[in-house]
Amino acid sequence: MRIVLNGQPREIDADPDKPLLWVLRDDLGLTGAKFGCGQALCGACTVHIDGEPARACQTRIADVAGRNVVTIEGVSGKVAEIVQATWTKLDVPQCGYCQSGQVMSAINLLSANRKPTDQDIDAAMTGVICRCNTYHRIRAAIHEAAKLLGA
Amino acid sequence: MNDHMFALGARAVAPSRRSFLIGATAAGASLLVGFSAEAAAPDGAAKTAVNPFAAYVKIAPDETVTIYSSQMDMGQGIYFGLATLVQEELDADWSKVTVVGAAGDPALYGNLTIGGAAQFTGGSTGTASSWTRYRQAGATARAMLVAAAAAKWGVPAGEITAQDGMLRHASGKSATYGAMAAAAATGQVPGKIGLKPAKDWKYIGNETLRRYDSRAKSTGRQDFTIDLRLPDMLTAIMIHPPRFGATLKSFDGSKAKAMKGVVDVVATPRGVAVVATGMWEAMRARDAVTIDWDESKAETRSSHEIAAAYRAAADKGAGDVAVNAGDVDAAFAKAAKVMEATYEFPYLAHAALEPINAVARMNADGTLEIWGGHQMPGIHQFVASKVAGIAPEKVALHVKKTGGGFGRRASTDADIIVEVVSIGKAIGWKAPVKLQWTREDDMRAGRYRPAFVHRMRAALDDKGNLVALRDSLVGQSISKGSAFEKMLVHGGVDALSVEGVSNQPYAIPNVRVDLTTVESPVTVLWWRSVGSTHTAYALETFIDEIAHAAGKDPIEYRLAMLKDKPRHAAVLRLAAEKAGWGSPAPQGRFRGVAVAESFHSYVAQVVELSVDKSGRPKVHRVVCAVDSGISVNPDQVRAQMEGGIGFGLGAILKSQLTLDRGRIVEGNFDGYDVSRIDDMPVVEVHMIKSEAAPSGVGEPGVPPIGPAVANAYFQATGKRVRMLPFSRKENS
Ligand code: FES
Numbered sequence: 076m077r078i079v080l081n082g083q084p085r086e087i088d089a090d091p092d093k094p095l096l097w098v099l100r101d102d103l104g105l106t107g108a109k110f111g112c113g114q115a116l117c118g119a120c121t122v123h124i125d126g127e128p129a130r131a132c133q134t135r136i137a138d139v140a141g142r143n144v145v146t147i148e149g150v151s152g153k154v155a156e157i158v159q160a161t162w163t164k165l166d167v168p169q170c171g172y173c174q175s176g177q178v179m180s181a182i183n184l185l186s187a188n189r190k191p192t193d194q195d196i197d198a199a200m201t202g203v204i205c206r207c208n209t210y211h212r213i214r215a216a217i218h219e220a221a222k223l224l225g226a
Numbered sequence: 227m228n229d230h231m232f233a234l235g236a237r238a239v240a241p242s243r244r245s246f247l248i249g250a251t252a253a254g255a256s257l258l259v260g261f262s263a264e265a266a267a268p269d270g271a272a273k274t275a276v277n278p279f280a281a282y283v284k285i286a287p288d289e290t291v292t293i294y295s296s297q298m299d300m301g302q303g304i305y306f307g308l309a310t311l312v313q314e315e316l317d318a319d320w321s322k323v324t325v326v327g328a329a330g331d332p333a334l335y336g337n338l339t340i341g342g343a344a345q346f347t348g349g350s351t352g353t354a355s356s357w358t359r360y361r362q363a364g365a366t367a368r369a370m371l372v373a374a375a376a377a378k379w380g381v382p383a384g385e386i387t388a389q390d391g392m393l394r395h396a397s398g399k400s401a402t403y404g405a406m407a408a409a410a411a412t413g414q415v416p417g418k419i420g421l422k423p424a425k426d427w428k429y430i431g432n433e434t435l436r437r438y439d440s441r442a443k444s445t446g447r448q449d450f451t452i453d454l455r456l457p458d459m460l461t462a463i464m465i466h467p468p469r470f471g472a473t474l475k476s477f478d479g480s481k482a483k484a485m486k487g488v489v490d491v492v493a494t495p496r497g498v499a500v501v502a503t504g505m506w507e508a509m510r511a512r513d514a515v516t517i518d519w520d521e522s523k524a525e526t527r528s529s530h531e532i533a534a535a536y537r538a539a540a541d542k543g544a545g546d547v548a549v550n551a552g553d554v555d556a557a558f559a560k561a562a563k564v565m566e567a568t569y570e571f572p573y574l575a576h577a578a579l580e581p582i583n584a585v586a587r588m589n590a591d592g593t594l595e596i597w598g599g600h601q602m603p604g605i606h607q608f609v610a611s612k613v614a615g616i617a618p619e620k621v622a623l624h625v626k627k628t629g630g631g632f633g634r635r636a637s638t639d640a641d642i643i644v645e646v647v648s649i650g651k652a653i654g655w656k657a658p659v660k661l662q663w664t665r666e667d668d669m670r671a672g673r674y675r676p677a678f679v680h681r682m683r684a685a686l687d688d689k690g691n692l693v694a695l696r697d698s699l700v701g702q703s704i705s706k707g708s709a710f711e712k713m714l715v716h717g718g719v720d721a722l723s724v725e726g727v728s729n730q731p732y733a734i735p736n737v738r739v740d741l742t743t744v745e746s747p748v749t750v751l752w753w754r755s756v757g758s759t760h761t762a763y764a765l766e767t768f769i770d771e772i773a774h775a776a777g778k779d780p781i782e783y784r785l786a787m788l789k790d791k792p793r794h795a796a797v798l799r800l801a802a803e804k805a806g807w808g809s810p811a812p813q814g815r816f817r818g819v820a821v822a823e824s825f826h827s828y829v830a831q832v833v834e835l836s837v838d839k840s841g842r843p844k845v846h847r848v849v850c851a852v853d854s855g856i857s858v859n860p861d862q863v864r865a866q867m868e869g870g871i872g873f874g875l876g877a878i879l880k881s882q883l884t885l886d887r888g889r890i891v892e893g894n895f896d897g898y899d900v901s902r903i904d905d906m907p908v909v910e911v912h913m914i915k916s917e918a919a920p921s922g923v924g925e926p927g928v929p930p931i932g933p934a935v936a937n938a939y940f941q942a943t944g945k946r947v948r949m950l951p952f953s954r955k956e957n958s
């Protein structure tokens with residue numbers, strides 16, 4: 076089957092039931108999306124499918140045939156740049172393991188909502204667990220990114 | 227950023243075995259290793275002058291500066307901390323500095339908080355252990371660069387400046403560090419070199435310094451053990467016994483083996499492993515393996531039965547005595563008022579976001595390489611050598627950054643190493659193997675924060691003064707049966723079980739603490755802030771209860787008993803002042819306070835919370851005051867406090883593991899609830915200005931948050947929560 080991965084058409088040869096996460100990680104060597112739970116409970120594997128956030132661990136590869144998949148390695152554009160820059164400026168990551176999922180989710184939030192409130196942030200980001208509990212800085216970084224995007 | 231690279235060749239690859247005393251032979255997974263007292267000088271200086279270029283810092287011709295870390299970075303930012311210490315003295319080009327993990331000779335990398343006897347990361351000792359050693363390394367390297375330049379240019383060393391990676395002389399001569407490094411590295415190693423006085427520091431204490439790994443971690447480029455890909459590598463999962471203490475009787479892997487992608491199904495001392503071409507292929511075959519377990523020695527009780535047994539033992543209070551000061555019985559006999567409370571704490575999982583893993587490869591030359599979160603390299607090397615049947619010197623460890631840890635990657639029996647090497651051996655080392663646990667494996671395979679019960683009793687005189695305190699604890703020992711037993715268990719008392727209450731800070735004339743240590747096949751381990759996860763909760767909520775009974779303000783009451791504890795008192799005062807203690811809380815909000823010392827750092831927190839109609843607390847704001855000595859990276863001290871608060875908060879509000887007839891019920895983040903962003907309060911961190919040597923910050927943020935929340939919750943509801951977590955149905 077064919078998918079568009081990070082802007083490039085790719086021919087995928089995999090069992091149709093194989094989750095997108097393991098196709099990305101094991102077959103294609105794209106390890107930015109992480110395995111944290113395998114059950115769509117932690118958000119570490121978050122990617123964008125046709126621009127929407129999705130949990131790659133619970134997405135069958137057959138279900139993304141013909142669709143546009145973007146991972147942390149390929150995410151681009153002004154929102155992505157600003158999010159990643161504020162993440163760095165505020166030293167958000169600790170271990171960093173969850174941060175691909177956090178960054179991908181924050182990009183979705185800010186693409187849809189240029190001025191999120193704390194409540195908006197909590198609602199959009201609650202599915203992405205950070206065991207280092209960098210949540211305080213995630214919130215601050217999203218506000219900061221929103222400011223820069225508005226400017 | 228090549229921060230996962232390992233220096234094969236030039237640097238010591240295999241940790242030396244010479245400071246390990248082997249206490250017993252390998253018997254399955256139970257290996258006894260003891261630390262010897264062989265040690266470097268306690269002030270951080272090695273016995274003989276160490277060439278820094280051979281151990282701690284490498285400067286390449288392209289100007290990159292690589293620092294070799296004795297400490298594993300699991301997110302706490304110790305690589306950044308060590309880089310800061312070296313840089314302060316070395317004054318290289320900061321943009322070119324990077325850090326890699328080293329596993330090696332304890333004489334070079336041994337943790338100095340235990341006299342250098344072994345290399346390990348833990349107990350929030352990373353900065354304390356490195357404070358002198360790594361500054362010394364930077365200063366020595368700089369002196370050797372200067373000496374090399376002086377020799378080359380024929381000018382006195384005293385006339386050469388070394389700054390931002392450049393060596394200069396007034397004559398106009400100059401050279402980069404990179405150009406001079408080769409000559410410097412072979413030069414004479416000077417004796418002890420003076421370190422910069424605090425007033426000259428440019429990097430230590432600098433608020434504007436950023437972690438050098440944030441960019442990689444924000445763009446998906448930081449790699450972890452799970453991301454490692456070696457040629458022909460296979461992936462394995464491990465099916466552990468369903469009940470603690472059960473062992474393998476027999477298994478049939480033929481159906482699984484017939485599945486696509488499955489290479490082998492093998493028995494190991496710790497379970498049955500499915501080895502496949504990839505993670506999904508291995509996971510998919512899991513249920514096709516049929517296994518017969520011998521459960522004759524397994525734990526078969528449920529959580530409520532275990533708790534009942536603990537409570538009965540706590541009521542008896544006949545455990546081993548940890549503290550016995552004054553005359554407790556006489557004080558209780560004379561008391562005007564006696565108070566009692568029983569606290570119950572569940573087993574907790576670390577649930578680091580990167581599930582436990584390791585990668586092993588046996589090379590043609592007989593060397594075994596293992597990649598992973600080597601928090602205790604000496605033990606890992608020893609265990610690997612025993613299981614593989616090779617000499618310890620043949621085991622090379624690659625230290626990876628890990629996706630969290632919280633204590634889990636420092637398992638005292640190196641469980642993950644036993645597993646990965648056993649699998650490699652079982653498949654005849656035909657390919658490198660990555661062992662990757664699933665979340666369920668990670669949650670159900672043990673090494674938990676032990677469950678504990680505390681029975682607290684207080685005697686008050688007629689003025690409300692606390693004249694006697696008793697605490698009877700019941701729980702499992704972390705240290706018993708481990709390499710740390712000799713160091714930590716005395717008179718039957720594991721120091722890790724009672725820390726936080728055995729050294730309680732208040733001026734109470736009569737104190738007795740006793741500990742009943744329970745045996746169970748359920749395995750336990752240190753969990754971010756260890757004993758203080760429960761002792762601080764029991765002590766600080768009980769003190770609050772006593773202050774309330776005495777009709778006193780909880781901060782005033784504490785301060786009156788902290789006259790000889792200036793550092794406790796100072797953080798308490800600072801937190802109170804910054805939180806506006808004494809002024810009314812915002813509408814609908816209630817305040818609570820707690821203070822605790824752990825890992826030689828002092829932390830007080832004031833919490834502001836509200837309670838919704840269903841009785842659930844929502845924490846809005848935490849004001850945190852910390853004294854951890856000199857802050858090497860103040861913004862990272864702040865980060866660790868923020869993280870510790872969120873981590874501890876999730877645990878006391880929502881997290882518990884329960885046993886149902888010996889099986890762990892919770893397997894993933896649906897059953898085992900952890901803090902999420904909507905649980906996270908606003909956190910304000912205030913640091914005490916200190917000239918004391920740095921102490922821990924990774925763990926000390928955790929202990930006060932639970933009791934501070936519980937004390938605020940009491941203000942809001944009049945209810946004392948003594949069974950954790952808050953979400954337990956018994957609390958509603
Ligand atoms: S790994 Fe996909 S949500 Fe956790």
Ligand code: FES
Binds near residue numbers: 168169173206208301
């Ligand atoms: S930074 Fe470690 S899990 Fe989020």
